[in-house]
Amino acid sequence: MSPWVPGGNEISPEIKLAAARVLEALGTVPDGVPVGPAADRLAAAGADPALEAAAGPLLPPSSPAVAQLVYPQYGGLERDTASVMAVVRQTWTDGAERRDRLVTADVRLRRAGGAWTVSELHPVAPQPDAVAALSGPAAELAASPRVLLPNAAAADLAAEAVDTRVVGALLALSRTYELAVTVFRAGHPENVFGTDRTSNHTRGRAVDIWAVDGRPVVSMAKDEPFLLDFLAAVRSTGSDEIGGPVDPDGPGGKHFSDALHRDHVHLGFERAA
Missing domain, CATH: 3.10.450 (Nuclear Transport Factor 2; Chain: A,)
Structure with missing residues (x-):
């Protein structure tokens, strides 16, 4: 390798x-x-x-x-x-x-x-039996061949640490796209990096996606229709905190963009359920 x-x-x-x-x-x-x-x-x-x-x-x-x-x-x-x-x-x-x-x-x-x-x-310590403990939509997500979940992400699901809206959003997106997840909660900094604000990842209300249909997000041009269509699909899930390589709706909208988010799409929910 x-x-x-x-x-x-x-x-x-x-x-x-x-x-x-x-x-x-x-x-x-x-x-x-x-x-x-x-x-x-x-x-x-x-x-x-x-x-x-x-x-x-x-x-x-x-x-x-x-x-x-x-x-x-x-x-x-x-x-x-x-x-x-x-x-x-x-x-x-x-x-x-x-x-x-x-x-x-x-x-x-x-x-x-x-x-x-x-x-x-x-x-993050691996939990090899995490998937066996899942049921319902979380089990459906973990079993989906269209969503790559690292063990740490599956363990977050098993611990019921992931908001059901995040699970539902990924299932909805997976009907159209193949997704590669980096993290839910475990393995992500507790606070928004460089601040004292608690990250929505820590609250279980966010997921980071590093590749879509086998293509790394970082490889996509900012004006590429595929990327813009995917961001629109993320918005259609009800997510109100969407980070990525480009901000389609400008200041004050649901999207945001910066150098940190050039390499992934952040799907989050700012408001509590």
């Missing part, structure tokens, strides 16, 4: 690359090499070896193993600090069997002397 490489339109790709190299170093272990300690792998990636202490499930259960980023999406972007919410596919060998899982992590970075480095790791 190849290391993650940024495509076109990525904002400050060096930030995501710094996060990706750390996640790949933690999760990629050659045959015959122990999973831990990982200090040498981190040092080779230009990262602080002390990050291993917070790696948790970013270290695979056994080796040989490979970690490949599904997508590293921004969770926050300021002048000298950033959050990258990464979904990582881990593949490892367990005896004669090959296993895999999706692990979500909030990776915090800082810039000093012009260089971005990883300062904190906040992985």
Whole structure:
């Protein structure tokens, strides 16, 4: 598997690359090499070896193993600090069997002397049996072949941490589009990054979508009809907090756009149910 490489339109790709190299170093272990300690792998990636202490499930259960980023999406972007919410596919060998899982992590970075480095790791502990506990619309969503849900997102559903309006909106959209979800709640910064305001993700009232019909949102031109049609479809679900690469309705409307949301569509509900 190849290391993650940024495509076109990525904002400050060096930030995501710094996060990706750390996640790949933690999760990629050659045959015959122990999973831990990982200090040498981190040092080779230009990262602080002390990050291993917070790696948790970013270290695979056994080796040989490979970690490949599904997508590293921004969770926050300021002048000298950033959050990258990464979904990582881990593949490892367990005896004669090959296993895999999706692990979500909030990776915090800082810039000093012009260089971005990883300062904190906040992985979400996998819950492999989360889907089995689901019922009703949440179970329908998790079982849909048209919606890619990382394990952390399925666990949020199982914990009943996701607003039913968000579930309903995704089911409605999935009738027309294939969706790739980054996060609901777990793996997202608690507050709107750089502020003291509680994020609607924390309230369970939002979801981030990084790809539609297999196409990364970041790859879409801002004036592309497909993107504009999808944003209109999101609006038709009743969402009143829609972030994305472009703001179709201008200041004071339901949509908003900034550099942070160039790489995903945020579907949220500002008002409580």
